[in-house]
Amino acid sequence: MALIVHKYGGTSMGSTERIRNVAKRVAKWHRAGHQMVVVPSAMSGETNRLLGLAKELAPSKASPSYERELDMLASTGEQASSALLAIALQAEGLQSVSYAGWQVPIRTNNAYTKARIESIDDARVRADLDAGKVVIVTGFQGMDDAGNITTLGRGGSDTSAVAVAAAMKAQECLIYTDVDGVYTTDPRVVPEARRLKTVSFEEMLEMASLGSKVLQIRSVEFAGKYRVPLRVLSSFTPWDIDIREEAASGTLITFEEDEHMEQAIVSGIAFNRDEAKIALRGVPDKPGIAYQILGAVAQANVEVDMIIQNISKDGRTDFSFTVNRGDYAKTMDLLRASVIKGLGVEDVEGDTKICKVSIVGIGMRSHVGIASKMFRALSEEGINIQMISTSEIKTSVVIDEKYIELAVRALHKAFDLDQPTAA
Amino acid sequence: MALIVHKYGGTSMGSTERIRNVAKRVAKWHRAGHQMVVVPSAMSGETNRLLGLAKELAPSKASPSYERELDMLASTGEQASSALLAIALQAEGLQSVSYAGWQVPIRTNNAYTKARIESIDDARVRADLDAGKVVIVTGFQGMDDAGNITTLGRGGSDTSAVAVAAAMKAQECLIYTDVDGVYTTDPRVVPEARRLKTVSFEEMLEMASLGSKVLQIRSVEFAGKYRVPLRVLSSFTPWDIDIREEAASGTLITFEEDEHMEQAIVSGIAFNRDEAKIALRGVPDKPGIAYQILGAVAQANVEVDMIIQNISKDGRTDFSFTVNRGDYAKTMDLLRASVIKGLGVEDVEGDTKICKVSIVGIGMRSHVGIASKMFRALSEEGINIQMISTSEIKTSVVIDEKYIELAVRALHKAFDLDQPTAA
Numbered sequence: 001m002a003l004i005v006h007k008y009g010g011t012s013m014g015s016t017e018r019i020r021n022v023a024k025r026v027a028k029w030h031r032a033g034h035q036m037v038v039v040p041s042a043m044s045g046e047t048n049r050l051l052g053l054a055k056e057l058a059p060s061k062a063s064p065s066y067e068r069e070l071d072m073l074a075s076t077g078e079q080a081s082s083a084l085l086a087i088a089l090q091a092e093g094l095q096s097v098s099y100a101g102w103q104v105p106i107r108t109n110n111a112y113t114k115a116r117i118e119s120i121d122d123a124r125v126r127a128d129l130d131a132g133k134v135v136i137v138t139g140f141q142g143m144d145d146a147g148n149i150t151t152l153g154r155g156g157s158d159t160s161a162v163a164v165a166a167a168m169k170a171q172e173c174l175i176y177t178d179v180d181g182v183y184t185t186d187p188r189v190v191p192e193a194r195r196l197k198t199v200s201f202e203e204m205l206e207m208a209s210l211g212s213k214v215l216q217i218r219s220v221e222f223a224g225k226y227r228v229p230l231r232v233l234s235s236f237t238p239w240d241i242d243i244r245e246e247a248a249s250g251t252l253i254t255f256e257e258d259e260h261m262e263q264a265i266v267s268g269i270a271f272n273r274d275e276a277k278i279a280l281r282g283v284p285d286k287p288g289i290a291y292q293i294l295g296a297v298a299q300a301n302v303e304v305d306m307i308i309q310n311i312s313k314d315g316r317t318d319f320s321f322t323v324n325r326g327d328y329a330k331t332m333d334l335l336r337a338s339v340i341k342g343l344g345v346e347d348v349e350g351d352t353k354i355c356k357v358s359i360v361g362i363g364m365r366s367h368v369g370i371a372s373k374m375f376r377a378l379s380e381e382g383i384n385i386q387m388i389s390t391s392e393i394k395t396s397v398v399i400d401e402k403y404i405e406l407a408v409r410a411l412h413k414a415f416d417l418d419q420p421t422a423a
Numbered sequence: 424m425a426l427i428v429h430k431y432g433g434t435s436m437g438s439t440e441r442i443r444n445v446a447k448r449v450a451k452w453h454r455a456g457h458q459m460v461v462v463p464s465a466m467s468g469e470t471n472r473l474l475g476l477a478k479e480l481a482p483s484k485a486s487p488s489y490e491r492e493l494d495m496l497a498s499t500g501e502q503a504s505s506a507l508l509a510i511a512l513q514a515e516g517l518q519s520v521s522y523a524g525w526q527v528p529i530r531t532n533n534a535y536t537k538a539r540i541e542s543i544d545d546a547r548v549r550a551d552l553d554a555g556k557v558v559i560v561t562g563f564q565g566m567d568d569a570g571n572i573t574t575l576g577r578g579g580s581d582t583s584a585v586a587v588a589a590a591m592k593a594q595e596c597l598i599y600t601d602v603d604g605v606y607t608t609d610p611r612v613v614p615e616a617r618r619l620k621t622v623s624f625e626e627m628l629e630m631a632s633l634g635s636k637v638l639q640i641r642s643v644e645f646a647g648k649y650r651v652p653l654r655v656l657s658s659f660t661p662w663d664i665d666i667r668e669e670a671a672s673g674t675l676i677t678f679e680e681d682e683h684m685e686q687a688i689v690s691g692i693a694f695n696r697d698e699a700k701i702a703l704r705g706v707p708d709k710p711g712i713a714y715q716i717l718g719a720v721a722q723a724n725v726e727v728d729m730i731i732q733n734i735s736k737d738g739r740t741d742f743s744f745t746v747n748r749g750d751y752a753k754t755m756d757l758l759r760a761s762v763i764k765g766l767g768v769e770d771v772e773g774d775t776k777i778c779k780v781s782i783v784g785i786g787m788r789s790h791v792g793i794a795s796k797m798f799r800a801l802s803e804e805g806i807n808i809q810m811i812s813t814s815e816i817k818t819s820v821v822i823d824e825k826y827i828e829l830a831v832r833a834l835h836k837a838f839d840l841d842q843p844t845a846a
Contacts, residue, residue, distance in 0.1 A: 016479040023480075053507055056439040057446075058514040065520065066513055072521055073506035076499035083496035084476055090489055091481040097488065098495055102525070103570055147526055 002171035003035040003129070007139065007161030010044035011178045012235035013081045016088075022176075023088035025239040026134060030094060032243050035129040037168065039139040039161040040085050042077030050074055067112035071151045074113075075101070075141040078157065082138040095133040099124070101141035101149070106160065108142035108150045115142060115150035117159065117222075120167035137164050155216030162219045166226035173223070173230050174250075175215060180234035181251035182207065182214055184417035185269035189408050192418035196267060198252045203267045206360045206394045220253070227255050265363035265370060266415040269408050270394075272356045275305060276328035277386065277398055278335070279320040282346025285312035289343065293319060296339050302327040306356070306389045306396065316346070320387060322398065328352050354386065355404045358396040359411055371395045377414035383407055425594035426458040426552070430562065430584030433467035434601045435658035436504045439511075445599075446511035448662040449557060453517060455666050458552040460591065462562040462584040463508050465500030473497055490535035494574045497536075498524070498564040501580065505561040518556040522547070524564035524572070529583065531565035531573045538565060538573035540582065540645075543590035560587050578639030585642045589649035596646070596653050597673075598638060603657035604674035605630065605637055607840035608692040612831050615841035619690060621675045626690045627653075629783045629817045643676070650678050688786035688793060689838040692831050693817075695779045698728060699751035700809065700821055701758070702743040705769025708735035712766065716742060719762050725750040729779070729812045729819065739769070743810055745821065751775050777809065778827045781819040782834055794818045800837035806830055 006029070008022050022040070030036045050073050058066065082098040089096035101108075104124060108115035128135045139157030142150050152159050158175060165173035180195065182204065187193040199207070201224040208217040214232055223230045233250025283289055294304055306322045323331050328350060335348050364370045371388075374395055378385060383406065387398035399407055412418060429452070431445050445463070453459045473496050481489065505521040512519035527547060531538035551558045562580025565573050575582050581598060588596035603618060605627065610616040622630070624647045631640040637655055646653045656673025706712055717727055729745045746754050751773060758771055787793045794811075797818055801808060806829065810821035822830055835841060 016476055020480060050503060053439055053503075054510050057442060057507060057511045063513075065518065066510060069506040069509040069513070069519075069521060072509070072523070073503050076503045076506075079502075080473060080476075080496050080499045083492045083499075084480060086492045086495070087477050087489060088480045090486075090492070095488065096492075098492060100495070100572070149523070 001033045001035060003037070003168055004029060005037045005039065005161055005165040005168070005170045005173040007039045007157060007173065007175045008041065008085075008235060009157070009175075009177045010041040010046070012176055013040050013042070013085070014044040016084070019081070019084050019088050020091075021239050022085060022235070023092050025176075025235075026089060027092045027094055028239065028243060030134055036134045037125060037129070037164055037170070038085060038134065038136050039157055039164060040078065040081045040136065041139055041157040043081050046077035046080070047074055050077055064112060068148055071112045071115075071141070071149050074151050075138075075149050078138045078140045082136045086134075086136050089134050089136075095131070096136065097128055097133055098136035098138065100138045101160075102143035102147070104137060106137075106142035106163070108144055108152070110144035110146065110148065110150060112148075112150055114153040115144070117142060117152070117163045120163055122164075122167050125164075125168065152218075155219070158216040158219035159222055162222045162226075162228050162230065165228045166222065170228070173228050175219075175230065175232045176235035177214065177232060178234070178236065179214060179232070180237075180249065181232050182253075182268070184267065185408055185412050186271070189271075189405050190269075190412045190418075193412065194417065194420070196251050198254050199267055200362045201253055201255050202393055203360050203362050204253045206358070206391070207268055207270050223253060224255070229254070265367050266359045266361035266417065267363075268360050269411045269415075269417065270358045270360055271404055271408055273401065273404060274325050275322045275354060275356050275398070276325045276350060276352040277320060277322050277354045278328070278331060278348065278350045279318060280335070280340070280345050280348050281318050282316045283319045284344050285315055285317045289317075290319065292343060293335075293339055294321070296334060297323070297331055300330065300334055302331050306387060306398065308387050308389060322354075322356065322387070325352055353401045354398050355401045356396050356398050357404065357407045357411065358394050359415065360394045361415075362393050364393050364395070373414060374411060377410045378407055381406055381410045383410075424456045424458060426460070426591055427452060428460045428462065428584055428588040428591070428593045428596040430462045430580060430596065430598045431464065431508075431658055432580070432598075432600045433464040433469070435599055436463050436465070436508070437467040439507070441658075442504070442507050442511050443514075444662050445508060445658070446515050448599075448658075449512060450515045450517055451662065451666060453557055459557045460548060460552070460587055460593070461508060461557065461559050462580055462587060463501065463504045463559065464562055464580040466504050469500040469503070470497055473500055487535060491571055494535045494538075494564070494572050497574050498561075498572050501561045501563045505559045509557075509559050512557050512559075518554070519559065520551055520556055521559035521561065523561045524583075525566035525570070527560060529560075529565035529586070531567055531575070533567035533569065533571065533573060535571075535573055537576040538567070540565060540575070540586045543586055545587075545590050548587075548591065575641075578642070581639040581642035582645055585645045585649075585651050585653065588651045589645065593651070596651050598642075598653065598655045599658035600637065600655060601657070601659065602637060602655070603660075603672070604655050605676075605691070607690065608831055608835050609694070612694075612828050613692075613835045613841075616835065617840065617843070619674050621677050622690055623785045624676055624678050625816055626783050626785050627676045629781070629814070630691055630693050646676060647678070652677070688790045689782045689784035689840065690786075691783050692834045692838075692840065693781045693783055694827060694831055696824060696827060697748050698745045698777060698779050698821070699748045699773060699775040700743060700745050700777045701751070701754060701771065701773045702741060703758070703763075703768050703771050704741050705739045706742045707767050708738050708740045712740075713742065715766060716758075716762055717744070719757060720746070720754055723753065723757055725754050729810060729821065731810050731812060745777075745779065745810070748775055776824045777821050778824045779819050779821050780827065780830045780834065781817050782838065783817045784838075785816050787816055787818070796837060797834060800833045801830055804829055804833050806833075
């Protein structure tokens, strides 16, 4: 008998019909002898509906007291779906109880709308499990020290599930979603993309941060910190498929670097269309310049992704970075208004028609020549590389947006990702 | 500076447009120097929507664990509207904070779906008021001793508002609703019906229990117990009407029997179409007979309203009572199946085509001949009285349903309720 955590996304909880299917699937696991904790998201559309009402009342008022109320509001969506799932499980003949975040309690800091979990008290949940109940822990939410409701930000139910699994030392945390696992790249771009049976935690972290939307990045970080075995799998398989088959499906995110994983040098190709490039030319090369540029950008709450500074020439250097495309205009205005003149920068230019393509693989650590293989594959397709950034397990390039599919397909093929692994 | 509690019903909170109007009205009261606590209901339709989803998942499973989940579910409607109202108040430039029942906390027993308030801790709310905030207390809900969410049953937000007003010793509790006060009778039946400027607590209690749906009866009981001045008024007046005019509008439910109130002997005519009559003829007149009949009925969870036992003749008596029309068939089946034979009752008959009409007035206490005036008015219209029941401040009759409007109009006129009061 193992303790298992299931997490179901908004689409999986999207109607009473689907909630009933979730209940039947959970009941199957319970009857197989497992202690079950389930973390559901709000029914799809519900969070947007609620926040839409708030927006009608107050178009844009970002203050802690406003965000406190947004959390009071948005947290009701998950609480309702948790209660509905408990009811559906009772209708299946199981004992079930749902808890809001504050009832567990799941304690967070007080950063409303993006709170971080600080601790989870598992006593209440464990007592219920020992009494034979299926316990529903409401996702996405917690309570701060002053007893206010907080939420964990978009996709926060993933993080709730992983945190509960960590606190309760669950054998595995299964994230049921509308895709059936993690792929070598987006199958809509490369039809030959294969589902990965396993992916390392670090690779998953890079893929999540590089635009693969399967899991919320903070949930992956959390899983890594507490070494929670995490599996991404589909909630659209029939609920009554064989449980052993189901338990082996999807993609397992692992923490042991076994031999099998060493064989795949590159595990996947990630890409992101949502970036814009900003380049400052002729920046005087003196200490503190990066801080002076990016400090102003950060203060305007703009997140910077890639940052590249070339070697200097004649006491001047070029400084480039990428931002979310939605922040591009704001960032350019800011630079023109205050930064450029003050620093004596010669010129600033930007481009929104770019994209970022990355190869990700834990095997890159111990294999040389991976980056050059990437650059060759792109050059063979006549694709010009505008920026390059590397880390231990990934190499990213910025290229013209129009080449994105071509680049992804070329790289997918170059690294044999369309071939079944030898193992 | 007074402490005032406002309560807004679901219709008043039915859209963001209406929530904005509520916020403007509350802001007006706050700016006039009052400390404001506001108790909103869920947006109209929301509670039904949520309970409809539960019903789809589990058509009818009445168990404590099921009802616990219903309360988890239904309580989200009020929490969401509370947060929305706080946001709307912030958009009006006020400081505002909303609290769920458990955050206040409002403590109740654990009778899920119909819990009763046991205590309210006012420390948190009072601290916020003293800091200049408008405090939103979520209606309809509380928390039991084990930390479970409970709800107070339909219309429970009225009770929440009155309980908060009592706990905080508010100067007045204003119940904003979609009618503009308590009337001498239903204006749809008698166009000449007048709005009462004041009505005594006891009269209001009778009217609420007799089918006048303006206030939930438990809220009136609560107001009586703690002597909370309660005013029913319309939320559809323009929000910016003069505050003194607004403060004097609607109907005030009072606890002092002043001279003014003595003048109106009968304050209103209540009626109820929703009853059915059951008569047992030839019941052996021996001790315990009433208990044996009604005990069985009560055990089947059927609420009995009027109960009448005539004097006996030849050792046998007639025993009649009324039940909710929806319980009629069930009650007749029950009586036929077990009670009739066991008691040696000669005959049982019933009638669903009846109605109850009542005159209510605190002045009846000190005036004789009121009942006979009622009976004469009915007889002049040729209306036969089937049952009579009296209390200190009301007299009710059961008549043929088809005469209901005629009877109400005749009584309204007979007691001069269409005339302005002398005061």
